[in-house]
Amino acid sequence: MSQPVPSVEPGLKNAFARDGVVVLRNVIDASWQARLQAAIDRDIADPGPFAHGYVPEDGSGRFHGNLRIWESDPDFRAVCLDSPLPALAAQFFGGRKVNLLYDQLFVKEPGTANRTRWHNDQPYWAIRGADVLTFWLALDPVTAESGAMEFIRGSHNWNRWFQPEKFGDTNAHDDYERNPDYEPIPDIEDARQDYDIVSWDLAPGDAYVFHGLTVHGAGGNLHQRYRRRGYAVRYTGDDVTYDTRPGPNEHLRSMRLADGDPLDGPQFPVVWRAASGT
Numbered sequence: 001m002s003q004p005v006p007s008v009e010p011g012l013k014n015a016f017a018r019d020g021v022v023v024l025r026n027v028i029d030a031s032w033q034a035r036l037q038a039a040i041d042r043d044i045a046d047p048g049p050f051a052h053g054y055v056p057e058d059g060s061g062r063f064h065g066n067l068r069i070w071e072s073d074p075d076f077r078a079v080c081l082d083s084p085l086p087a088l089a090a091q092f093f094g095g096r097k098v099n100l101l102y103d104q105l106f107v108k109e110p111g112t113a114n115r116t117r118w119h120n121d122q123p124y125w126a127i128r129g130a131d132v133l134t135f136w137l138a139l140d141p142v143t144a145e146s147g148a149m150e151f152i153r154g155s156h157n158w159n160r161w162f163q164p165e166k167f168g169d170t171n172a173h174d175d176y177e178r179n180p181d182y183e184p185i186p187d188i189e190d191a192r193q194d195y196d197i198v199s200w201d202l203a204p205g206d207a208y209v210f211h212g213l214t215v216h217g218a219g220g221n222l223h224q225r226y227r228r229r230g231y232a233v234r235y236t237g238d239d240v241t242y243d244t245r246p247g248p249n250e251h252l253r254s255m256r257l258a259d260g261d262p263l264d265g266p267q268f269p270v271v272w273r274a275a276s277g278t
């Protein structure tokens with residue numbers, strides 16, 4: 001049975017517009033969670049071509065990442081296309097259509113010290129436009145100890161594009177191409193008191209919802225029992241088009257779109273449309 005789509009209260013939409021991040025509770029029910037948990041273990045056992053592992057910083061634990069996994073796994077695909085997420089994204093955007101940008105997995109096993117470095121996402125992506133958001137779904141209890149995400153409130157409105165960097169020693173890819181219009185990210189971790197940093201604990205099924213330009217990072221998973229399985233699904237709205245500027249992740253580029261094209265197509269499918277006449 002499909003889960004009904006909750007309606008996003010105006011206050012929450014305003015908070016998203018103002019802060020660039022909000023939390024939604026119980027976004028996916030127990031049945032979606034179980035499907036995702038099984039799919040995550042399948043992915044770790046048999047990852048596809050875009051998997052990226054990070055070398056554990058203190059020699060213990062494991063940080064597994066992967067992206068574009070909806071393209072090869074029916075359960076990830078169902079979450080991206082058929083769960084409440086597309087219609088929820090539509091409520092935040094308030095437009096005529098929603099495209100799936102891609103999905104990404106971030107699994108920190110118990111005792112993994114690796115932080116996720118501070119960054120904002122849109123410089124990694126070959127798109128331009130303002131209607132861009134991520135649902136980061138928790139599949140475990142997420143706390144400061146187990147690697148909760150942290151966000152700089154309002155940073156999506158800075159309009160600052162930070163040069164992409166690798167998250168750590170990884171098997172996955174070479175350094176990112178430099179873009180002269182991007183700036184180096186400041187050392188936020190060393191000057192935390194200078195920033196308005198917010199974070200929330202999550203229960204399984206809850207989600208952080210954040211804008212593509214919101215600066216964020218995450219702690220390591222220092223919990224000795226809880227895994228920290230985060231599944232991020234990224235969507236775009238009406239004003240987003242393809243962008244061929246240098247800098248983005250090569251695996252997130254399109255082989256067929258030209259600069260300025262709408263995303264619509266097999267790699268970035270339309271997953272929600274407004275009913276005609278509305």
Ligand SMILES: O=C(O)CCC(=O)C(=O)O
Pocket residue numbers: 106116121134136149216217218230232
């Ligand atoms: O889960 C994490 O550690 C980082 C997630 C993240 O950076 C993202 O979803 O953009």
